[in-house]
Amino acid sequence: xxxxxxxxxxxxxxxxxxxxxxxxxxxxxxxxxxxxxxxxxxxxxxxxxxxxxxxxxxxxxxxxxxxxxxxxxxxxxxxxxxxxxxxxxxxxxxxxxxxxxxxxxxxxxxxxxxxxxxxxxxxxxxxxxxxxxxxxxxxxxxxxxxxxxxxxxxxxxxxxxxxxxxxxxxxxxxxxxxxxxxxxxxxxxxxxxxxxxxxxxxxxxxxxxxxxxxxxxxxxxxxxxxxxxxxxxxxxxxxxxxxxxxxxxxxxxxxxxxxxxxxxxxxxxxxxxxxxxxxxxxx
Numbered sequence: 001x002x003x004x005x006x007x008x009x010x011x012x013x014x015x016x017x018x019x020x021x022x023x024x025x026x027x028x029x030x031x032x033x034x035x036x037x038x039x040x041x042x043x044x045x046x047x048x049x050x051x052x053x054x055x056x057x058x059x060x061x062x063x064x065x066x067x068x069x070x071x072x073x074x075x076x077x078x079x080x081x082x083x084x085x086x087x088x089x090x091x092x093x094x095x096x097x098x099x100x101x102x103x104x105x106x107x108x109x110x111x112x113x114x115x116x117x118x119x120x121x122x123x124x125x126x127x128x129x130x131x132x133x134x135x136x137x138x139x140x141x142x143x144x145x146x147x148x149x150x151x152x153x154x155x156x157x158x159x160x161x162x163x164x165x166x167x168x169x170x171x172x173x174x175x176x177x178x179x180x181x182x183x184x185x186x187x188x189x190x191x192x193x194x195x196x197x198x199x200x201x202x203x204x205x206x207x208x209x210x211x212x213x214x215x216x217x218x219x220x221x222x223x224x225x226x227x228x229x230x231x232x233x234x235x236x237x238x239x240x241x242x243x244x245x246x247x248x249x250x251x252x253x254x255x256x257x258x259x260x261x262x263x264x265x266x267x268x269x270x271x272x273x274x275x276x277x278x279x280x281x282x283x
Contacts, residue, residue: 007052008069009060010037012044014112014121014160018178019066020052026069036077036115039067043116045081077115084113091143095122098138106130109152110160119146123160126151155180158204165202172209183207187215190222190246221246226271233270234263 008029010021021037023029033048046069050056057063092111099108105126112121120143124130132149139147152160159173173180188200188211202208225244226232232239232253239253242260249265 007065009049009052009056010035010046010066010069011049012037012039012046013041014110014123015156016159016174016178017066018049018060020057020060020063021046021067021069022065023069026071029069029072034073034077036070036073037067038070042114042118043070045073045077045115081115084115084117088113091120091122094142095135095139098135098142102132102135102138104130104132104135106132109157117145119148121148121150123150123152123156125154125157155204155206158202162203165208166199167210171203173204177209181209181212183209183211187211190215190218192246218246221249224249225251225265226268231272232263232268233272234267235269238272239263 006023006026006028007020008023009018011018017039019039021039029035029048031048031050035046035048037044037046088111091113092108095111096108099106105128107125109123109125111123114120120139122139130151136147136149155173158171159177162171162174165171183206185195185207188195188207191211191214193200193211200207200211222244225246226241228241228243230241232241232251234253237255239255241251242254243252245251245262250262251265251268252260253263254260
């Protein structure tokens with residue numbers, strides 16, 4: 001045991017929230033240790049990711065302390081968690097009945113019963129704003145707990161419910177992603193992936209987040225290559241660029257005698273760019 005306060009990065013909650021939590025009076029906590037924490041929502045189950053070093057905190061947008069670590073989990077805590085999960089199933093069915101009774105235009109997605117029982121969070125999808133004040137009152141009376149209704153999007157739904165992606169690994173939104181980055185078809189085109197929406201879509205039905213991972217690398221490499229249509233000079237003479245092989249840092253070219261080959265950027269002696277309305281410029 002130690003009396004000094006230590007900081008740890010902890011993942012907690014159904015939506016995989018991440019924050020810094022202080023620990024006082026506990027021995028050094030290992031990675032992946034299951035702990036009971038006190039957050040601004042209440043007592044929750046958490047997983048230690050790493051010590052809160054300055055380097056680790058430099059990657060986090062919110063560097064404020066999210067709460068404190070109460071203790072390592074016990075056998076009783078595991079039994080309590082199992083009981084909470086059983087209650088979540090009943091709370092989901094009970095809420096669904098009330099949604100139907102009040103004829104609300106919303107789709108219930110998931111329910112989160114905090115470990116300490118301080119509140120129950122219901123996650124739902126809705127196309128329009130929903131007046132759920134009467135629903136919340138009915139739920140509070142039924143479960144005698146603080147009720148929170150949280151509207152989410154389809155990406156958040158995948159974060160809550162999805163398991164594995166097409167790659168065979170656990171979906172990124174359910175593991176390391178803390179926010180959903182914008183993804184566009186432009187990224188897919190640059191990486192020359194299939195433009196079939198069925199192959200580009202993740203479990204959420206939107207473009208896969210992983211299309212963004214290498215996008216900046218592709219952009220950087222692309223700038224170093226002569227554009228398609230430009231003329232280059234190689235040791236074999238003048239040739240026209242017909243395509244780019246971005247990751248291999250090569251271009252496909254065709255020579256005047258119709259010979260086609262692949263040339264690495266280091267073998268390009270000169271680039272002749274022709275701008276509209278100007279004479280060819282040599283680089």
